Amino acid sequence: MHQKSSISTRLTLALALVFPLTVMAQVKVGVTLATTGPAASLGIPERNTVALLPNEIAGQKVEYIVLDDATDTTQAVKNTRKLITEDKVDVVIGTSVTPGSLAMIDVAAESKVPMISVAASARIVDPMDDKRKWVFKTPQNDALMATALADAMKKKNYKKLGFIGFADAYGDGWLAVMKDAAQKQGIEIVAVEKYARNDTSVTGQVLKLVGAKPDAILIAGAGTPAALPQKELIARGYKGQIFQTHGAANNDFLRVCGKDCEGTMLPAGPMLVASQMPDSNPVKASAMDYVKKYEAAHGAGSISTFGGHLWDAGQLVVTAVPVALKTGAKPGTPEFRAALRDAIENVKNLPVSHGVFNMSPTDHAGFDDRARVIVKVDGGKWVYQPGL
Template sequence: MKKLWLLIFLLISMLLISACNSDSKSASGSNESDSDTIKIAGIFSSSGGAAPLGEPGLETLKMIVKKQNEEGGINGKKIELVTYDDKSDQNEAVLAMKKAITQDKAVAIIGGTISGNALAMLPLSEQNKVPFISTASSRQIHQKEDGTAREWVFKMPQDDSHAVEKLLQYLKEKGHSKVAWLNVANSFGTGAHAEFKKSARKYGIEAVIEDEFEATVKDAKPVLTRVKKAKPQALIVWGTVQETSVVIKNIRELAIDLPVLGSHGIGSQQIFNLAGDSANGVIFPGGRLIVADQLSDTDPQKEILLNYKEEYEKEFKKPVSLFGAHPWDGFYILVKALEEKGTDRAAIRDYLENNTSEFVGLAGVFSLSPKNHNGLTPDSLVMIKIENGKWVLEE
């Protein structure tokens, strides 16, 4: 009997030791295989209303991570990419961010397809001191109300202020001083509206009517009827692909014969699918990617734009989208930080802020600083016109 009790005691002791070792390994978040990889998380709206923006972003990140690993990874370590679909929903985006930080223990996070989702995600980045490289547009994502930079957040797309300023420059050049302003009723639209009101007077532009429409709009004819009565010289529709397509179709149906200008949020092939011929003639500020072959050979971005375009279209058998450019920029800026500083989150953050200068990316030439975690200017955008299902450089 004593031998039996001794055997039971030994078995229980071995189990306890094994459990403790297992718990210790799990809590530390490190093991032998983890030390050979670098974990990065990608969070994109690859389904739901923002899928035309999120899908090319996710595809691009997967493609370039695979390429980086095939070329040896980073300092001999392979990249482990964990991805989430936030379904174009803020709550899902926050949940994915929590998992990426606490469960996956990612060294950095790339994504946040739309401004509302990115704004909802960023407090977790700041609280947990994890670099967050946003692929959404609003200036509020990387800049606080007092104008200072958010410590742990960096943003790859042009600010909405850049896009609005580029649009205002164009309107002034064309002599359109009386305009109608319509924006989608979310953070993407309201942020741009605030920028418009702040800068319009400087360019001699006046809004004869300002209104908004829902992201789920099915019929914008009531608000467009009010626009028609206001008699503007040009009509600005500030939204992303889904809702803008509805509004511009309604503009054509009401035979409103005005120059129609869109936001930098419509530079996706989906605009042709959703709006059809109604998109013809729409002009908007956008990145150089979709008109890369029309750029001057002296443009510093042209070569990398054409290379990315070729790689993406070969891999996915469809045209590139401006929204694939932003994770490309974010990833390769992050790679430089990882090569120099390893996986320490604070060191990565410091490198991004202080050592990213004149980086030639797809969205523009980036120069980040402690005061500016975006590092682009309005000149990173060009004016683009839609003509018969094609992008045409307007300048």
């Protein structure tokens, strides 16, 4: 009996030596997205994109755990806590909108788990502090996009601007950066209105905007709710130029807005019009790589800039995991999460679908002017505007 036990023990040890990977912890990526609720048109293509990310990185298995937060800030926080405390994830990606992402920061920081937001506001990563050192984001800073808009407005000789935006952190952030960008170009903001993401009417706000007689109006909304003010402005006979933010850069917005979108201009990531850009553009190849993968899975014309933000978050993880593993830290440990945070912060010259990442200790967004273009809705399609 003793001899059989000894043989069994030796066999177990031998198998452990031959198949060491079977006992290694895998990298866990937690994802919380707004796949239902007002921002579902953002969250659904983001969720679809998770399925395109690799299941193995540097010989290490990767598990993605995806939760729906229904565009609800409280649920986004609950999901983040669950992913960290119960699922023991090494990194959190999400959420789709600014209010939820801002609320998630405290959870990520106190748990010392890196977080990559796919929401736009610069407030998610700025000002840098002990909490935000754990937080990164992939959409272009709204300030970067506001500058592009102000430049285009100046070229069009617009002097007076009206503004209507979400009555939350997204709209407030855009108002702040647009005021600054407009002032630098000598553009006066003559009227400011707000509305909620789930409002069904903005007639009162639009009447006030039209009454101020601006040359152009900027709508600071995201997803399909951005169409509501646009349609009302057209219905009320507004003849000036309508601008949107990059939060409206998806096909669902075009579908809901219909013919009322024609002529609208907005800043967007290069991915939206990648096929229209010259081959010399430094982002075209990496953007087209994602476009081809997504459309192969979901059909021609199905691409969304929001899915691109999730793809870019995935590329940060793909790039950072091998670096973190080289430290000797094991997935599932505080040491690995810290090493992963450090690796993301040091990503340099990484072309993705929306730009080229150059992260640093003071910049956790990492994009420059290569991450933006101006597009126009023409014939129900996004058309690249190289002169703006």
